[in-house]
Amino acid sequence: MAEYRLDCLGEACPVPLIKTQKKMEQLKVGDTLIVEIDHSCAMKNVPEWARKVGHNVEIEEVDDGEWEIYIEKTK
């Protein structure tokens, strides 16, 4: 049940999504990845991808224009 962080602040699409996809492959089932982003489009496409694949997703707005996406690997 480890928790990992991925810093994608200042990065534009599609970089946050590619990095998230790569990182998720390394995680074990039950682990959580926290993706830090400040790109409004990535705030939409990263959770969208993760949900489609079937992971549990939660988004938290930690500051103005800055989000943390919690992705729990389910399979």
Place this chain on the structure above:
Amino acid sequence: MNFTNSPLYKKIFKDAWSYWTGAILLAILNTAMLAISGKGWGVTTTFAYWGAWISKLFGADVSGWDFFQIEANAKALGQSVFTNTGSAQNIGIIAGALLATLLASQFKIKKLKSYKQVIAAALGGLLMGYGARIAFGCNIGAFFSGIASMSLHGWIYAVFIFLGAWIGSKLLVRYFMT
């Protein structure tokens, strides 16, 4: 503030709209633009005007170029950012995006993370600027408005923008990921 807690505020100004909502509204706006001006939505021609006006500030005369011999472009050359409709529209796009971001309380200056982003932005900007001139438009003018106008160039553009996006994706992953 009470207003920002209301569900209506949250739905319209705080949360992102669906892609479909965007698609419907953009189609309506583009159609309205054609109805009013006789031209579909376009963005990049104005960038050439901005370049020409900046060149003029530095004393360079571009009015002899074939591009600026075309009637509409010659006319724009004599205008300024305050009297040119394309400029009002493009600055409006920046202002509208800023407005939406502020009303959602999500504005943030997103700083550069690596020098690679500078190279990518510069190279990408140059390619897009040049490409749009010879393709007669960008994703908006040639693709969105071009196809909606049932112009062949819009469809050719559509096929090759995918090719370009594919090559660009390979380059991005290989060279520009931090």
Place this chain on the structure above:
Amino acid sequence: MEDVKKPKRKKKNQVPAGVGLLIVLVVIGIVLAGISPMLSIYWIFGISFGFVLQKARFCFTAAMRDPVLTGSTSLARAVIVALMLATIGFAAIQYSAVSKGLPVPGNIHPAGIFTAIGATMFGVGMVIAGGCASGTLMRVGEGFVQQWIALVFFIIGSMWGAHDYGWWSKVFFSKSPAVFLPDIFGWAPAFFGQLIVLAILFAVAEWYENKKLRSEEE
């Protein structure tokens, strides 16, 4: 990689600044209307486009890039819907203009090998710069420094293209007619044909995404 959660920062409320900006935008609109009504109309259109693009996170770059890069076609399908709706609206306006004997309105330009070259260049550029023309402007407004740089070079590239326009024009454009599809196929076949092609593309996009997702699960 760290396990500790960062302490939460105190959020500021930017809505008052947004309301202030709205008032400024309205005042500018009134001033522009004084110069010329058309200016303020384009101003309102621009603000509306920017607002909608930002709210819906509508990104033409992602629509064309994500199918190859991530397998997602949700934006591509939305773009196809926008194209279908705009085709209907445009055709109505074009048809009524033509039946009055007026020239065809719209963005109808020469098509040829240069369209292919330009579009390919544009496609490479938009993916590495992280946004096309409308996307770059929208992200300039969102405060993205990388896009400010992209805009500067976009303008330089536009000037470069305008500079070479004469050569392209002499070698290619002058020999390549602008093709309005209804002139070739007739109005009904061109119009309905285009809608059918777009509908097929929509279905293909949906099938493609499902296929990609399935292969990811295996």
